[in-house]
Amino acid sequence: MSNIVKPYNDTDSKKKQVEEMFDNISENYDFLNRLLSFKIDIYWRNQLEKKVIAFKPERILDVATGTADLAIEHAKKTQAKVTGLDLSQKMLDYGQVKVNKSGFKDRIKLIKGDAENLPFHEGEFDMVTASFGVRNFENLEKGISEMSRVLRDGGKLLILEFSKPSGFFAPFFMFYFKNILPGIGKLISGDSKAYTYLPNSVDTMPYGDKMTRLILKNGFKEAKFKKYTFGVATIYEGIK
Numbered sequence: 001m002s003n004i005v006k007p008y009n010d011t012d013s014k015k016k017q018v019e020e021m022f023d024n025i026s027e028n029y030d031f032l033n034r035l036l037s038f039k040i041d042i043y044w045r046n047q048l049e050k051k052v053i054a055f056k057p058e059r060i061l062d063v064a065t066g067t068a069d070l071a072i073e074h075a076k077k078t079q080a081k082v083t084g085l086d087l088s089q090k091m092l093d094y095g096q097v098k099v100n101k102s103g104f105k106d107r108i109k110l111i112k113g114d115a116e117n118l119p120f121h122e123g124e125f126d127m128v129t130a131s132f133g134v135r136n137f138e139n140l141e142k143g144i145s146e147m148s149r150v151l152r153d154g155g156k157l158l159i160l161e162f163s164k165p166s167g168f169f170a171p172f173f174m175f176y177f178k179n180i181l182p183g184i185g186k187l188i189s190g191d192s193k194a195y196t197y198l199p200n201s202v203d204t205m206p207y208g209d210k211m212t213r214l215i216l217k218n219g220f221k222e223a224k225f226k227k228y229t230f231g232v233a234t235i236y237e238g239i240k
């Protein structure tokens with residue numbers, strides 16, 4: 001599995017560089033998300049949220065929660081206690097401001113931590129979610145098996161991640177993704193590498209059947225996926 005694309009250089013660990021990169025872009029992260037995806041990310045997140053609501057979880061872990069969009073949505077749409085975990089303290093700081101304003105402060109806890117070494121006991125959660133996070137893991141399989149470990153038997157994993165589109169739309173999207181998006185990202189975030197790392201990391205990321213097989217190999221007894229927007233994004237579902 002080739003998951004070794006790093007944001008800045010070949011020498012430091014991917015984890016260290018990913019943490020630094022999200023600290024750097026945290027201030028503009030939400031704005032750029034909406035702008036660069038033409039707000040389609042909100043549609044993808046809503047599709048994931050429907051699956052969350054249908055499962056009626058009581059305890060949810062949102063891994064790689066970033067600025068806590070998904071964690072807040074989980075609290076809004078369910079009665080669950082939600083924990084959001086992320087490597088980047090600055091992403092969490094922006095997330096905490098949003099949590100405080102959301103009215104769900106009592107049900108959402110944000111903590112700094114590593115998805116590949118989760119600070120939780122076996123079976124603590126009914127559901128684990130991750131949106132646009134797993135692509136950034138240093139060791140994807142370790143991350144998936146950790147998400148399985150902290151889920152109860154029968155618990156559900158939901159992963160929303162970029163994938164590679166197919167069909168007539170693919171060349172247009174790939175042109176935008178590789179040639180236009182990095183320039184806008186650089187201009188607004190001030191980080192010259194972060195939005196080049198984005199398409200590069202998607203290039204090497206397993207998706208579709210390959211990703212489903214990794215989920216099955218690392219602690220889940222069922223796994224499936226559904227593509228959205230011609231395959232630009234995919235939601236994976238796993239049952240422990």
Ligand SMILES: C[S@@+](CC[C@H](N)C(=O)[O-])C[C@H]1O[C@@H](n2cnc3c(N)ncnc32)[C@H](O)[C@@H]1O
Nearest residue numbers: 022064065066086087088114115131132133136
């Ligand atoms: C593209 S952002 C996604 C944030 C949020 N989930 C969203 O949908 O907007 C990726 C996040 O993953 C976090 N991340 C990357 N590797 C991680 C790891 N090993 N453990 C925890 N968080 C990690 C980054 O710090 C960053 O906040």
